Amino acid sequence: MNFDYDLFVIGGGSGGVRAARIAASEYGVHVGLAEESRMGGTCVIRGCVPKKLMIFASQAGAMAAESRGYGWPEAQSGDFDWPHFHHKLERELDRLEGAYTGGLQGAGVDIHKQRARILDAHTVELADGQRITAKHILIAVGGRPQLPGIPGQELGMISDDLFTMERLPGRVLVVGGGFIACEFATILKGLGSDTVLAYRGDAVLRGFDDEMRRHVTEQLRMIGVDLRLGAAPERLDREGASSVRVTFKDGSSEVFEAVMFATGRAPYTQGLGLEELGVKLGRKGEIVVDEWSQTSVPSIYAVGDVTDRVNLTPVAIREGHSFADTVFGAKPRKVDHSLVASAVYTRPHELATVGLTEEQAAARGPADVYVASFRPMRSLFGGSEVRAVMKLIVETGTDKVLGCHIFGPEAGEMIQMVAIPMGMGATKADFDAAMAVHPTLAEELVTMRKPTRRIGGDNADKAVVSA
Template identity: 45%
Template sequence: MSDYDYDYFVIGGGSGGVRTARIAAGHGAKVGLAEEYRVGGTCVIRGCVPKKLLIYGAHFAEDLVDAERFGWTVNDKSFDWQTLRKNVLEEVDRIEGAYTSTLESHKVDVFHDRAVFQDAHTLKVGDRTITADKICIATGARPGRFPCEGQEHAITSNEVFHLEKLPDSILIAGGGYIANEFAGIFNELGSKVTVVNRSDKLLRAYDHSVVERMMHIATIKGIEFVYNAPFAKVEKREDGGVRVTTEGGETLEADLLLAAIGRPPNTDGLNLEDVGVDLTDKGAIRVDDASRTSVDNIFAVGDVTDRVQLTPVAIREGHALADTLFGGNPWTVDYDCIPSAVFSHPPIAQVGMTEAEARDTLGGVEIYTSDFRAMKNVLANRNERSLYKLVVDSATRKLVGAHMIGPDAPEIMQALAIAVKAGLTKEQVDATVAIHPTMAEELVLMR
């Protein structure tokens, strides 16, 4: 018999926490999990899943216009925000139920309470004291706040899915994927959108030429961009709107302010310092390649470690940890060539090195591009061009990076990521017969 209540206890019921708990239980471990809010975490409850559903809904604004060129007559077009919001939140409820059922079917004990360390093996979970041989922290991250007066007048991505009505105008602070995705959503749904960035660059991790194309298209669609404008003060107007004063003295006003300025790790209040778990300067949990913290029996996966803040990465980290600890199959996550996407309008996707990174790292590179209008856009008279780029190592002819912006770019990139990850050469890509007519065929026709 074990000296502990559980072989494995997971703090946090997000994607990484649910996966590691389920896999560990499947290996025969006695597993408990604490989630103080809702099972599913940021991705399912207030992140990528509901946001992608809003993106689908928003894109109908363009599709209904384009339909007329394809012979369709669409009369009395109108949009009801509360219908979309209601259906999205109901889908979130459904998925949360599925996550919970998965844990229960694997006999994971779920506690809907906050867990706090008392010592390396002991947790206070609500009003219970629970002990565990091994503990995994999977508490994720939270939306960042402005370091200025009036920060409480902004909403974050946590609240945006619950708005009672759409704003006529919105300021979105941030230059990352969250800011640009919500900019596209609100713009398509009819709000006047202004993206305000504290620096002079958007989407720093993405290829420069693809980001430039996204900004060009977004500007034509009516989104405004303000750069080098860190906030000095946020005020509430008498009519309920907001007034922002930048450090440069500029004043910006709108009905709503959305803060999308990064996601700091959720480590506050867990009592980690007293237990001896080391944190980075940014408050993330410091772990080794096997997700082990500075305390031998305590581990951490997902956004709380701030390695790569992506749901599929958290899932793989949690799976690897459970297999290693309880499955007799030790393995670690390979962080090389992780594909990613920005679900803007149109979306961006990439894998591997950007052109700039390849030139700095490899020296000799060859760049192949295709700049074209998708067939659907041509007939719709929509002057919106896609851009595909392949980055090739001159010495080995291997494909080391791929970048694209255009309809369905993330769907296409998932398959292309296999080629980059596998180290296929440009000649092997060229030898692949095209599927015609498709946008994706451009990838095998670049010469």
């Protein structure tokens, strides 16, 4: 059978773009790609990149205060100019979208700027009715923010909307306790909004190391976020022309200029025709794939957040690249999802992690926990009381480093380097053998000599209690 394309990719985000470009440029594959929104996907257009730029912007006030501690008494940040920043941000996103589009076109990929759905194992239909056949189909449509299912939720925003606001809200409620909620609460507070964060749990960042969750929770309070733990909205109602009244489950109500829901994301599989075709889906609508990213229909593959394996941009990129190598390059390559580093970009300190949490390690067996807590030189001299924390979890019998957790300035930069030796099976002795670079924050990772406590097994110390 003759096909229009060797490969047709649905989704122009990080995973889909990488798969399409590698297949076309390195293996000479005839590739088509459909993207219903802007090229670059969530990370580039409405996620990682603009968010990180907003994080940088939100720190100007704190940097001015620190400068005064370093002998610049006249340092002032002034009021944040949202229109100026937003205009510059849009220009940068336009540039990045152009780079993604240009890279695909340069590789010979045909781009269709519209939504696509799958009709059968080798046929997709574009929104304009055009039908296209392909030997292989790759689904890389990512995920979408989810609303909590309460009355009036249409009056709230999702994280995507923060990048298109015409003005900053004076008072804003952020709902949720995951990394998106924590990061945007940090951003909005830093830019000058009176920020309330409501989360139904007893500490933010469920699923992260409990001790580190406690530090992030306290930092949010320290920077001035009004943190409401054990709280959740029950309904939203319009209040006047430009405000929203939020009624909470305890019966109280308050008025905000804006409400942002950061209450989770779900795979964007609705309307793709997958159920009719027999592509197996999971409980949350995720596409079930095997270790080669192949679905239950052999000609159809899926990568990235739509599979709900590890929902991070670098993982989607690696999955897309591995798919192209395997299917078109005769270089079978699987993706190891067991040891993936990640970072939460709060401020002044980030939380970065790789490997097991203390709770996971304790359930596995005996392990030693090494913890260093200190006031970093830079912020200490500038007058800040905030502390950095570094933590290594080491398997008792083998001395292998099972987990590393860093709460401190630019923690994400450090965890990237830690992930390399951990991926090679490094032991605590290997860390100890590395010569420290002084004075740095990272030197603490190679100078912790005695464990703080032992976990798991009969000789475990008392467990750390979650905030």
